[in-house]
Amino acid sequence: MRTLTADLAIIGSGSGNSLITPFWDDRRVVIAERGVFGGTCLNAGCIPTKMYVRPAALARTPEEAARLGVTMRTESVDWPAIRDRIFGRIDAISAAGERYRAEELDNVELISQQVRLDGTHALLAEDGTRIEAEQLVIAAGSRAVIPEIEGVELPQVHTSDTIMRLAEQPRRVLVIGGGYIACEFAAIFSGLGSEVVQVVRGDRLMRALDGEISAAFTAEAARQWELRLGCVVQRIAEAGDGPGVVAELVPAGAGADEAAAERLGFDAVLVAVGRIPNSDLVGAAEAGLDLHPDGRIAVDGFQRVLRGGEPVPGLYALGDVSSPHQLKHVANHEARVVAHNLEHPGDLRASRQEAVPAAVFSSPELARVGLSEEEAGARIGAEHVTVKTQRYGDTAYGWAMEDQSGIFKVVADRRDGRILGAQAMGYQASNLVQAVVMAMSFGIDAHRAARGQYWIHPALMEVVENALLGLDVPGSGEL
Numbered sequence: 001m002r003t004l005t006a007d008l009a010i011i012g013s014g015s016g017n018s019l020i021t022p023f024w025d026d027r028r029v030v031i032a033e034r035g036v037f038g039g040t041c042l043n044a045g046c047i048p049t050k051m052y053v054r055p056a057a058l059a060r061t062p063e064e065a066a067r068l069g070v071t072m073r074t075e076s077v078d079w080p081a082i083r084d085r086i087f088g089r090i091d092a093i094s095a096a097g098e099r100y101r102a103e104e105l106d107n108v109e110l111i112s113q114q115v116r117l118d119g120t121h122a123l124l125a126e127d128g129t130r131i132e133a134e135q136l137v138i139a140a141g142s143r144a145v146i147p148e149i150e151g152v153e154l155p156q157v158h159t160s161d162t163i164m165r166l167a168e169q170p171r172r173v174l175v176i177g178g179g180y181i182a183c184e185f186a187a188i189f190s191g192l193g194s195e196v197v198q199v200v201r202g203d204r205l206m207r208a209l210d211g212e213i214s215a216a217f218t219a220e221a222a223r224q225w226e227l228r229l230g231c232v233v234q235r236i237a238e239a240g241d242g243p244g245v246v247a248e249l250v251p252a253g254a255g256a257d258e259a260a261a262e263r264l265g266f267d268a269v270l271v272a273v274g275r276i277p278n279s280d281l282v283g284a285a286e287a288g289l290d291l292h293p294d295g296r297i298a299v300d301g302f303q304r305v306l307r308g309g310e311p312v313p314g315l316y317a318l319g320d321v322s323s324p325h326q327l328k329h330v331a332n333h334e335a336r337v338v339a340h341n342l343e344h345p346g347d348l349r350a351s352r353q354e355a356v357p358a359a360v361f362s363s364p365e366l367a368r369v370g371l372s373e374e375e376a377g378a379r380i381g382a383e384h385v386t387v388k389t390q391r392y393g394d395t396a397y398g399w400a401m402e403d404q405s406g407i408f409k410v411v412a413d414r415r416d417g418r419i420l421g422a423q424a425m426g427y428q429a430s431n432l433v434q435a436v437v438m439a440m441s442f443g444i445d446a447h448r449a450a451r452g453q454y455w456i457h458p459a460l461m462e463v464v465e466n467a468l469l470g471l472d473v474p475g476s477g478e479l
């Protein structure tokens with residue numbers, strides 16, 4: 001059995017890879033990766049999905065153009081060309097990153113295997129290699145939940161890991177789920193011209209969002225692709241007469257019912273019903289680490305892993321394996337915090353928990369930060385909450401776009417004007433929400449944010465200005 005000793009050992013080459021700063025040049029580092037080098041965001045997450053979102057949005061352009069008096073037509077979509085452009089770039093970045101770590105740095109050893117904790121400061125690889133480390137970081141990410149549906153193991157059934165690499169664009173796609181991944185892929189495939197059926201257990205999409213935004217988004221989605229709300233897939237089977245599958249849909253809660261089942265044919269199925277932390281793959285429970293009920297590794301404010309409620313010195317976790325957010329910008333931030341704490345154990349920094357934004361790059365785009373109206377009411381009492389929902393269509397740029405659906409909702413405490421959150425649906429929603437992220441992060445109240453700066457006229461950002469001006473907060477109405 002080989003034993004390696006290291007100053008730092010890292011599980012996971014996603015956000016974990018960024019921990020290897022110049023500080024470690026004269027120290028020994030081991031990084032373990034069981035899958036493709038570079039992690040989820042690069043290889044199968046944020047980056048390739050958004051590289052599909054853009055061509056899908058372009059393919060939808062004729063609809064908007066028609067409202068503005070311009071006649072356009074999307075002639076065709078070349079799926080293999082789109083796919084190869086995306087993965088031609090991504091696969092090369094992943095391979096170069098792996099080569100750099102494996103071959104070009106004398107102080108870093110890449111273990112391309114699954115590793116498990118052996119206690120809190122050692123790892124065991126599949127080939128028996130033992131790695132003893134003074135400090136250790138668990139950055140093992142999360143993986144797709146596979147629902148218990150008969151036929152889910154068929155090759156036509158995909159997760160987000162595989163669906164983007166299909167050889168051909170599917171003519172008909174079944175999307176199971178109503179969250180981030182399902183809503184992004186439903187928009188991608190429908191934009192590119194596939195027939196999409198999205199099956200959701202509940203009565204609306206993106207239920208985690210503000211009720212008003214999620215209801216408006218559900219209506220917009222239903223206009224663009226087929227939505228089956230209050231429905232579940234009870235079985236998927238080979239079609240028999242071709243390469244596709246047949247899926248049986250039944251009302252949610254109905255139980256197995258042959259007679260009530262509706263049978264629909266598809267070329268591909270995407271299951272997107274959530275992601276679970278990879279704490280089991282690293283043997284976190286066996287090592288005695290504290291776990292949340294959803295399987296996340298428990299950490300303190302400095303990202304130190306907890307064991308029996310106490311931080312384990314020199315053991316950190318970051319990203320999807322420990323975060324409730326499962327977002328890349330959160331994993332990146334936590335990696336910067338952990339990088340600092342590894343290098344300065346006597347001067348620990350805490351990770352930021354406030355004003356965490358997120359966007360869903362669907363059609364239309366969605367974005368959020370902070371509390372929804374319902375959450376704010378529960379937190380400070382509904383009587384103290386003031387909200388404003390600003391329609392894009394009631395601003396100058398909204399007229400230019402002839403926008404019919406965009407909305408930007410902001411929530412504040414009417415007593416002191418503190419901004420509590422914002423949610424948006426529409427063109428560039430993710431960029432618009434960033435203005436509120438900035439105000440919340442730097443403690444700028446709603447009136448100051450609206451009136452304490454210039455807003456470029458007639459930019460789309462005036463949607464945010466008008467939303468802030470519409471709140472009933474101290475100072476509102478003043479020039």
Ligand SMILES: Cc1cc2nc3c(=O)[nH]c(=O)nc-3n(C[C@H](O)[C@H](O)[C@H](O)COP(=O)(O)OP(=O)(O)OC[C@H]3O[C@@H](n4cnc5c(N)ncnc54)[C@H](O)[C@@H]3O)c2cc1C
Pocket residue numbers: 011012013014015016032033034035036038039040041042044045046047049050113114115116139140141142160181278281282318319320321326327328329330331361
């Ligand atoms: C389809 C999709 C789209 C997304 N889009 C966005 C987006 O637009 N914006 C956004 O903010 N977030 C998005 N996300 C979420 C984002 O990708 C994740 O939050 C982020 O990548 C998590 O980073 P991480 O470093 O925690 O984990 P990862 O990047 O997943 O890295 C963990 C690595 O650890 C490895 N590993 C696990 N266990 C072991 C073990 N025992 N031994 C060795 N190696 C191990 C894994 O193979 C993996 O490579 C998306 C996710 C998906 C799936």
Ligand SMILES: NC(=O)c1ccc[n+]([C@@H]2O[C@H](COP(=O)([O-])OP(=O)(O)OC[C@H]3O[C@@H](n4cnc5c(N)ncnc54)[C@H](O)[C@@H]3O)[C@@H](O)[C@H]2O)c1
Pocket residue numbers: 147148176177178179180181182184200201202206232272273274275325326327358359360361
């Ligand atoms: N743009 C982004 O930032 C982005 C994009 C994709 C993914 N992500 C991250 O990845 C995470 C995982 O994405 P996701 O879409 O898989 O999860 P999600 O939690 O966003 O949505 C899961 C959906 O599946 C449904 N569901 C759960 N169990 C089910 C079952 N057994 N049968 C049918 N439906 C079921 C839920 O009701 C929900 O609609 C997200 O929460 C997000 O943090 C982020």
